[in-house]
Amino acid sequence: MPPSSFDDKLARYAELLVRIGVNLPEGGKVRIHAPIEAAPLVRLVARAAYRAGAADVRVGYRDDHLDRALYEDGSDAAVDFLPEWLAQEQAAMVADGYAFISIVGEDPSLLAGVNADRVARRSKALAAARREVSEAISGMEVNWTVAGMATPAWARRVFPQLPEEEAVARLWDDIFRVTRADQPDPVAAWDTHLSKLEHLTEYLNEKQYTALHLRSGLGTDLTVGLAEGHIWQGGAETAKNGIRAVPNLPTDEVFTAPHRDRVDGVAVASKPLSVRGQLVEGIRVRFEGGKAVEVRAEQGEETLRQLLATDEGAAHLGEIALVPASAPVAQTGTLFLNTLFDENAASHIALGRCYPTNVQNGENPEALRAAGGNDSLIHVDWMIGTPDMDVDGITADGKCEALMRGGEWVVGERSAAEAKA
Structure with missing residues (x-):
């Protein structure tokens, strides 16, 4: 039987974060x-971790409103x-083998109107300060996962037409x-x-394509060269531990990882981008020789x-990702205004750093x-x-092979098995 109450679903969700998300072993430690x-959810996650045999559970809470206070009232x-x-x-926790669970639920427009400079x-300085830790985690030095939490501020932005209580309930239902926390056996x-x-x-x-060509009715016509010796990833990954x-x-x-110098054409965003507490909408970027040379946005261009x-x-x-239009996130019809969710509703690209795990010997x-x-x-x-x-x-040799048509995969398990045979 599927879980019937909110409390049942939330408890199963907490179990998922521990058992599927970080797959915490007996004696493991988690941050x-x-x-x-998110305190009620965190308490359930902690209990699930201890039931799994955790040796230690460390929790750090954040209040994004403190960031706005800094930008508006703080000195330079x-x-x-x-x-x-x-x-x-x-960094010490990474070295000590802690698993990392990050729960997101920020207001996507919290910093709207704040001085962009x-x-x-500060964002650049924070990224530099945390770079070593960020690279260690993204490079799968340890097991980690990111998941969502339906906070009131986020829910109000996603469902502005609903009263707050209903908006939060609706967002939780979608999460x-x-x-799959609403399934009879989520695991x-x-x-x-x-x-x-x-x-x-x-x-x-197995295919090791040299490039991908993406086209959409919105105007995307983009050729993405792939890094030499690139590695496709998706779903579960084995950490170095x-x-x-x-x-x-x-x-x-x-x-997987694009080749930084072999991206050409136009990419048009199909969803708003929530970044640095602001929404960027109507993005259109032209790439030439791998670099963004023309940049436009209807909102948030700066x-x-x-x-x-x-x-x-x-x-x-630093990334090219393929996602079918029939993915569960897309089927909700909800624009989550959160990258963790929206990127799993649509194929996407990423500006910036690639994952070293997407390239052979990428740790070098x-x-x-x-x-x-x-x-x-x-x-x-x-x-x-x-x-x-x-x-x-x-x-x-320049041959084009169909991977997706009409937003859906035209290769699958049978093709994979044939390629491996």
Whole structure:
């Protein structure tokens, strides 16, 4: 029987974060990072972790309103100040093998109207200070996962037509649905789903296309060269500590590293981008030789330009991800205004740093650069997929092979099995 009450679903969701998200082993340690509104969920996650045999559970809460207070009332010195020990605790936890659970639920427009230069300046400094930890986690030094929490501020933005209580309930229903927490056996449902994603990555890794060509009715016509020796990933990943975890809940993408110098054409966003507490809408970017050379946005263009100016690699791509239009997030019909969810409703690209795990020997910076992998302080996903998108894989001899038609995969488990045979 499916879980019948909110409390049942929330408890199953907490179990998912521990058992599927980080796959916490007996004796494992976990660090939970969450908004202050998530305390009830965090308590359930902690209980699930201890039931799994956790040796330690550490929790850090955040209040995003403190960021707005800093930007509006803080001095320039306060905006620029970062203590030297800022990332030391998390770095020590990585070294000690802690798993990381991050729960998101921020107001996507919290920093609307705030001085963009101040936000950009501090965001860049924070990224630099946390770079070592960020690279260690994204490079799967340890098992980690990111999941959502229906906070009132986020729910009001997603469902502005509903009273707050109804908006929160509706958002929770969508979260439970797309993470399979509403299924009779969520863990079994995830096992089946992860198997399908594994077949797709096996197929694409066997093919080793030199490029992808993406076209949509919105105007996207983009050729994305792929890094030499690229690796497709998706679903569950095995961390370097040997634990197989699922970094994103939900997840319906398979993704890899573009070649930083071989991206050409136009990319048009199919959904708004929520970044740095602001919404950027109507994005249209033209790439030439891998670099964004023309940039437009109907709203938030200055924020987008600030992102691209972060460093030399910010104007190049670090990820290309394919997602079917029939993915559960897309089927909700909800625009979540949150990248974790919206990126799993549509194929997307990311400005900035690539994941070293997407390139053979990518943990070696020189090998990563030689293969065409991109480096930057940022990694910002934005959605370009549509229900009419076509995607072709381009082989080394220039042949085009259909991967997606009308937003859906035209290769699958059978093709994967044939490619592996």
